[in-house]
Amino acid sequence: MPATAPDLTGLIARRKPGWSLEQPFYNHPEIHAADLERVFRRNWLFVGHANRIPNPGDYFLHQFDQDSLLFLRGDDGVVRGLFNMCRHRGSLVCLEAQGHVARLVCPYHQWVYDRDGALVGAASMPEGFERAEFGLAPFQVRVVEGLIFMCLAETPPPFEEIETAIRGHLEPYELESAQICHTRTYQVRANWKLMEENFRECYHCPVGHPEYCSIVMPVGETREQIAAFRAEQHERWARAGLSLLDIGFQSENGFHCARYPMRRGYVSESLDGGPVAPPMGRLTDPDAGILAIVMFPNFWFEASGDHAVSMRRTPLSPTMCEVEASWLVRGDAVVGRDFDVDRVTAFWRITGEQDWTLCENNQAGVNSSRYRPGPYATVERGPETFVQWYLGQLTAG
Amino acid sequence: MPATAPDLTGLIARRKPGWSLEQPFYNHPEIHAADLERVFRRNWLFVGHANRIPNPGDYFLHQFDQDSLLFLRGDDGVVRGLFNMCRHRGSLVCLEAQGHVARLVCPYHQWVYDRDGALVGAASMPEGFERAEFGLAPFQVRVVEGLIFMCLAETPPPFEEIETAIRGHLEPYELESAQICHTRTYQVRANWKLMEENFRECYHCPVGHPEYCSIVMPVGETREQIAAFRAEQHERWARAGLSLLDIGFQSENGFHCARYPMRRGYVSESLDGGPVAPPMGRLTDPDAGILAIVMFPNFWFEASGDHAVSMRRTPLSPTMCEVEASWLVRGDAVVGRDFDVDRVTAFWRITGEQDWTLCENNQAGVNSSRYRPGPYATVERGPETFVQWYLGQLTAG
Amino acid sequence: MPATAPDLTGLIARRKPGWSLEQPFYNHPEIHAADLERVFRRNWLFVGHANRIPNPGDYFLHQFDQDSLLFLRGDDGVVRGLFNMCRHRGSLVCLEAQGHVARLVCPYHQWVYDRDGALVGAASMPEGFERAEFGLAPFQVRVVEGLIFMCLAETPPPFEEIETAIRGHLEPYELESAQICHTRTYQVRANWKLMEENFRECYHCPVGHPEYCSIVMPVGETREQIAAFRAEQHERWARAGLSLLDIGFQSENGFHCARYPMRRGYVSESLDGGPVAPPMGRLTDPDAGILAIVMFPNFWFEASGDHAVSMRRTPLSPTMCEVEASWLVRGDAVVGRDFDVDRVTAFWRITGEQDWTLCENNQAGVNSSRYRPGPYATVERGPETFVQWYLGQLTAG
Helix, strand or coil, rough: CCCCCCHHHHHCCCCCCCCCCCCCCHHHHHHHHHHHHHHHCCCCEEEEEEEHHHCCCCEEEEECCEEEEEEECCCCCCHHHHHECCCCCCCCCCCCEEEEECCCCCCCCCCECCCCCCCCCCCCCCCCCCCCHHHCCCCECCCCCEEEEEEECCCCCCCCCHHHHHHHHHHHHCCCCCCCEEEEEEEEEHHHHHHHHHHHHCCCCHHHHHHHHHHHHCCCCCHHHHHHHHHHHHHHHHCCCCCCCCECCCCCCEEEEECCCCCCCCCCCCCCCCCCCCCCHHHHHHHHCEEEEEEECCEEEEECCCCCEEEEEEEEECCEEEEEEEEEEECCEEEEEEEEHHHHHHHHHHHHHHHHHHHHHHHHHHHHCCCCCCCCCCCHHHHHHHHHHHHHHHHHC | CCCCCCCHHHHHHCCCEEECCCCCHHHHHHHHHHHHHHCCCCCCCEEEEECCCCCEEEEEEEEEEECCCCCCCCCCCCEEEEEEECCCCCCCCCCEEEEECCCCCCCCCCCCEEECCEECCCCCCCCCCCHHHCCCCCEEEECCCCCEEEEECCCCCHHHHHHHHHHHHHHHHHHHHHHEEEEEEECCCCCCHHHHHHCCCCCCHHCCHHHHHHHHHCCCCCCCCCCCCCHHHHHHHHCCCCCCCEEEECCCCCCCEEEECCCCCCCCCCCCCCCCCCCCCCCCCCCEEEEEECCCEEEEEEEEECCEEHHHHHHHCCCCEEEEEEEECCCCEEEECECCCHHHHHHHHHHHHHHHHHHHHHHHHHCCCCCCCEEECCCCHHHHHHHHHHHHHHHCC | CCCCCCCCCHHHHHHCCCCCCCHHHCCCCHHHHHHHHHHCCCCCCCCCCECCCCCCEEEECCCCCCCCEEEEECCCCCCCHHHHHHHCCCCCCCCCCEECCEECCCCCCCCCEECCCEEEEEECCCCCHHHHCCCCCCEHHHHHHEEEEEEECCCCCCCCCHHHHHHHHHHCCCCCCCEEEEEEEECCCCCCHHHHHHHCCCCHHHHHCHHHHHHHCCCCCCHHHHHHHHHHHHHHHHHCCCCCCCCCCCCCEEEEEEEECCCCCCCCCCCCCCCCCCCCCCCCCCCEEEEEEEEEECEEEEEEECCEEEEEEEEEECCCCEEEEEEEECCCCEEECCCCCHHHHHHHHHHHHHHHHHHHHHHHHHHCCCCCECCCCCCCHHHHHHHHHHHHHHHHC
C-alpha cells in the first residue's frame, strides 16, 4: 500500500484520454473507498435472479462491502431490499445465505419483523418506544424481467430507460420462470476496473479466447459477406418479434444492449456452437443470436436462444474482486434429459477463467513502481468509454 | 476499516444514555488503540490461576497486545510479573507457554536473570555497564485467593476493596489448592465490548440459553415463592459461614460480586443441575448457590459449590477477542473417580459458545453502513452500566 | 502497528552509539517504506547466480517489493535487468519463475519485445505511436564472477572497488561455470536489520551455533598458536595465488571481504569439517580457508575450497524478511558420485535455521511496549558498524 494519500483531483485532471489510468486507481485503498462511495453506492447494481426466491418469505443475502443485504419476497409478491441488521443492537437477523421465513426473528433478542420489514414484536422496551420507527432499514430494489437490481443511494439515478430496453429484449426469454442450473463464485486478484476494461475490448481475444473466437468471430468471409449475414439475421429476428434495439456505450449512460450474430452456422455460445438446452421462454427458433446487456459498474449478461449467463462483480478490496456467475435454462427443462450442466456452462466458464488470469497478471504488473499509463489500441475504444464514464462518476455532484 | 479518524470526544459527547454505542466504538482501529491504552493498560486485569505455577521457578506466559508477559513464582514464593524481553537486544527470554526455570537465561546471548528478574550475568559488556540497571522490566501483580491479577500502569488504581470482597467470598473454596481440570481458548470475531454487553444482560437468555435457563431460572413459582426460597437459601449460607456480600455494578466501580440461588432443587451449574465433583475447599454442603464475580474490563468468574469457571478476555483486534476459559475442581479430586471433565465443563462450554455466536452475529451486523445505536430494553440495565463505566474510563485523567 | 507516524529525524538524532535501535526501526511501516526507498532502492543488491541463465533467452524473475523484475540473457550474452511489465496496459510479461524465450510476448495483447527489451510488435496502435518509446523499462545490472547485482536507482552509487575486490577473490573459484546444487527459501518473521545485526556478531555463537563453532573456532590453543596458524595459512594461500585482500567493514563502505582459517585440521564448512565436493574452479588444494564476502544491505557469501553458499535477503514487510540461500559446487561434479546434496548443505542449513529462530525471538521481544534500546557488548562492534552504515543511508542526500 502506497504510504501517502493520492491527490484524486490532480490525478483526474491530468488523465490523458486514450491512455490507461494511473496506478493509484488500480490499487490505492483511498481510491477504492471513493469507488465504493461514489460509484457503487450511488448507482444501480445487479444483484441476482428473482427466481432464487419465487415465493413469499423466500430470501437470499448478498454481502456488499461491510453490508449484509437481505432480498426478501413479501406477502404481496414484491421483492424488497432490507439491511440485514436488527434495529435493537445491530445483530444480523438472517444467518443463512438463502432460506424461507414466516416472519423475521432476530436471533439475539427475538425482535420480530414482518416480511416487509416492519417491526411487529419487541419485548420489554421502555415507555415511549415506537415500533414504527424501528423497521429494518430499506433500500431501493427493482426487478426487471427476473433480474434484481438495487441502489443503496437515497435518491437513485433514473432507471426507466434501462428498464425499458431490458424488458424489450428479454421479455421473450421469460427469465423469471427460468431455472438457475449453475452458480460459480470467483475471487479474482484484480481491481474491478481492470476487469471491466478487460470485458470492454476484444484486442486480447484472438490469442486469449480461442473457444470464444471459434464460435463468435466470422472466419474466411469478406467484409461484405459478414454484413450480408448480419442483415439476413436481423430480418429473421425481426420476423420472430425479437428486439433489435442497439444501445451503444457512451461515456454518459454506462449501459449497452445489442443483439448480434454468431459465426455463420452456430446458434449457441457453447463449445461446439450447437444448442445445449431447449429454447428459452417462448422462443421457438434456437437461433436468436447473442443478446448482450452490460451495465456499469457491475453487470454483464449474455443470452443465446437456449441459455443465458449473468455475471455480478463485487469489489472486495483495492486488488480483489468477486465474480458470481450464474447460468440459466428454461424452467421446465430437465437436467440429464434436456440439458447437461457441463455443456451449458463450459463456454463461459472457460472464457471467464481465461479472463480472470489475464486480469490477475495485469494487476500484478500494474502494481510495479515503474508502471505508467499506456496507450490504448484503436480497437480499445471500449475501455476508454468505460474510463470516461468512471471518471465522470467520481467527479459528479 | 473506516477511512477517517473518528472524533472520539464528539462521539462520547453525543452518546445517548440507554442506547448502544456508535459504530466506531465497535470496529475502528483508533478506538481500539484507545481502549487498550486507557482501559486495559490502566486497570487491573485478570490473568490466570496461581495454581498453574505452584513452585518457585514455575512460570507461564500471557500475550497481551504486543507484549509477552511472564508470570514467575520467585524463591520467596511470590508471583511476579515481568516483561518477557531481554534488556540486551530485546529477545524473548522464555519461549514456552509454561515451564520451570532455575534461572532465566536469554536464548540469544545468554544474559542470566534471577528468579526475581535481576540481571546476574552478562558477558563482555563494556566498562561502566551496571547490571543493576538491566533487570527485567516488572509490572504489578496481585494474587487474591489464587487468582492472579496484573496492572500494566505505573500507578495502578486502588484494588483493596475488590481484594477484600473477593477474599471474603472465595476463601472457603480454597482456589489456590484447587486443580485446573480444563482450559479452552476461543477467538471470537467480535469487539470485546459487545462481549461484555452480552454477558451483562439476560434479555437474550430465554431463547439463547435453554440449558442455562433450565438450571438457573425459577419456573412455575410466584414472585413470593421465589423471594421465600431466596431468603431460605440466604439463611442456610449464613449458617455455613458463606459470605452474602452483594456488590452491585455501578458505573464507578466496574466490579460485581454476589451469591444467589439456582432453580429450587438444583445445586450446580451442570447440565442436570446435580453435583459434578466433590465440594470445593472446606465446603461440606454442595449447595452454595452461584457465586458470581465480574470485574471490568476482562474478568468473569462463577463458582458452584463443586466447581468454578473463570473467563479471561483479551482483545486481539477491533473485531476479535480471545477468551480463555478455565474450569477448576478441588485439588485432591481424582479424574475418572471423583469427576468427569465433560460433565464439569459442559454447562459453561455450551452456554459460552452460544454467546460467542450471538456476539459474532452482533459484530457482523454492527459493521453495516446503516447501523445506528439502538435502544436498550428495560432489562438491559447491565449493558448501560458497563457502557457508562467504559466511557468514564476513556475520559478519565 | 503503532498508531502515530514516527519522527524519523528525531529518532536518528537521539540515537545513542553503541546501543541497538529504537522500536520503530524494527517494526513501523513508515520506516520500512523509508528502508525500501532510501536503502534498498538506492544501493546495489545481490540478485542471484548468472549460471541460472547460461544461454541467450534464458531468464528468471525476482519479486522485490511490488516489482516483478526480469533478468534475461540477451543475444549478445549480456544479462539485462528489465521491469517485467508490458508498456501497453501493464500486464506481467513473463509468468514463470524461470524459463527461456525466443522473444518476449505479453500474454495479454501480444505486444512483442526483443531479448534486449525493445518493442518490436504492437498491433492496431493509433497514428503517431512510436515503438521506440515503449521498450521494457530497464534497470542497472552488473555481473561479477557469476554473481548478478542490480541497482534500481537511476544513478547507482560507485561499484568498481567492490567489483575489483570480488573478482580478485573469486576468480579462482570460477563461479560462472559452477552448478547450483540446492536452493532454499525462508520467510523469517523478523525485520531485515535484526537479521543483519545477527550475522554481524558472534556473541551468540558459542551457545547458538555448536556446529559452526566446532568447525570454525579454534579450541585449546593459545593466542600465539592461533596467530601462528593464521600466518602459516596465509603463506600457503599466497603460494597458491589466492587473494588475501582484507576489506573490513566500515560505516562508510557497507562491504567486507576476507579470507581466514577454520579450526586447525578442518578444510570445509561441513558438519565434520572434511571436504564435501571436489575443489571448485581451478583450486587444487581443498584447504582455501573461508572466503567471506558481505555487502549491505542484502548480500552474504561464504566459500570453502569445495563449495560456496550465497544468501539473498529481501524485506517482505516491517517484520518479515525472505532469505534465498543457494549452494554451489563445481560445474562438472556429478551428484551421487562427487557430492551429496545433504552433506554440502547441512552446515549452513542448520546454522542458518538456528539464526532465523534467534531473529524471530528477537523480533517478538522488540515489539514489546517496554522494549528500549540495549547496550551492545564489546564483541558486538559488527552490529554497531552496520547500524551506523544504515543510518548514514537514511540521512544521505
